[in-house]
Amino acid sequence: MNEYDQKAVVARNPIAAAAFYITNILLFPITLLGYVIWVGKILLAGGKSGASMTAQGPLSARWFEHNLGTREDEPANRLMMALSGVSPLGVRLAAGPMLLAQRLTGYVPKAFRYPFEGDVPPQYEASARIAFFDIAVDRHYADIDQFVILGAGFDTRAFRLPKDMRVKIFEVDMPKTQATKREMLAKAGIDLTGVTFVAADFEKDDWLARLVDAGFDPGKPTFFLWEGVIMYLDREAVLATLLKIASTVKGSAVAFDYFTTEPLDSRSLYWRYARATTNAAGEPLKFGIDSTPPSRERLAEMLASCGLSLVEQRTLGQETEGKRAWGGFAVAVVK
Known part of the structure; x- marks a missing residue:
């Protein structure tokens, strides 16, 4: 049994799980204090910088995975602590009990x-x-x-990839979010060599034209990563973006995650809370794929209308007579 398999066995061990959660319960006051400090600084700094407030969530997930030893991401680890909207003390207090419990029990x-x-x-x-x-x-x-990362936010993927001069890497994002990120990357001492930054608003600007001006060639094979973005754009911007991707050379691909209309319309407590928090952050949920079952077919139809072909997809949520899927992950290619 290799090291990964051994860790996986421990991660599912009920005794380890019990010890893990008992440790967290005993140390919960520390965790709560940390989150109060952490969230408080996010709310204060987010408004000042103008950077996306929802961008920190994915970075936090990668930071936790790195520090729990499940996925190495040193750039995310360093960027997290450098962000102006993050209190290192708050993060350490909030995450400390979980990290200690994991070290003691091996449970993730x-x-x-x-x-x-x-x-x-x-x-x-x-x-x-x-x-x-x-x-x-x-x-x-x-x-x-x-390789183009659309709506890059605080993603650090471009800085985890091997330095390969053969592949040109671009990040496209809102001007204020991107400016904040570049400043914080420099503060964290992360090498920006090989990454070209392009500032654009998907709902107002021609991001592809700006990308071309920055050295992008629509005639060369490209992989577009569009993570955690589509649900925050209006329908016109979503379709326009897909059409621009489809205008690049045949065989280029785009990977993205999406919501269906369920999160936008659902009266469930969770989705009402989700809409309230994104509204409060100034980034409301705007777009969802038609949730009429099977939602995969609705997605494929939309992509086909834009000149793209769905090649991989995972539906999120059960599609039954009384339930509808709430989202999914997908990869599509230029026809």
Whole structure:
């Protein structure tokens, strides 16, 4: 049994799980204090910088996986502590009991196992999608000349990839979010060599034209990563983005996650809370794929209308007579 398999066995051990959660319960006051400090600084700094407030969630998931030893991501580890909206003390207090419990027991909570196991509940979507996109990037990277991260936020994927001068890497994001990220990357001492930053608003700017101005070649094979973005754009911007991707050379691909219309319309307590928090952050949920079962077919139809072909997809949520899927992960290619 290799080291990974040994860790996986421990991660599911009920005795280890019990010890893990008992430790966390006993130290909960420390965790609570940490989150109060952490969230308080996010709320204060988010408004000042103008950077996306929802961008920190995915970075936090990667930071936890790195520190729990399930997925190495040193750039995420360093960037997290450098962000102006993050209190290092708050993070250490909030995460400390969990990290200590993991060290003592070897148990890893489901949210931070890599790859994510089983059905994906909405609250774990940001963690579960990491492995899907890691696999998609690995599968296509050897066959592309360009890698474009759309709505990059605080993603550190570009800085984890091997330094390969053959592949040109671009990040496209909102001007204020990107400016904050570049400042914090420099503060964290992360090498930016090989990454070209392009500032654009998907709902207002022609991001592809700006990308071309920055050295992007639409005639070369490209992999576009569009993670945690589509649900925050209006329908016009979503379709326009897909059409722009489809205008690049045949065989180029895009990987993305999406919501259906269920999160936008559901009266469940969870989705009402999710909509309230994103509204409060100034980043409301705007777009969802038609949830009429099977939602995969609705997605494929939309992609086909834009000149793209669905090649891989995972539905999130059960599609039954009384339930509708709430989202999914997908990869599509230019026809």
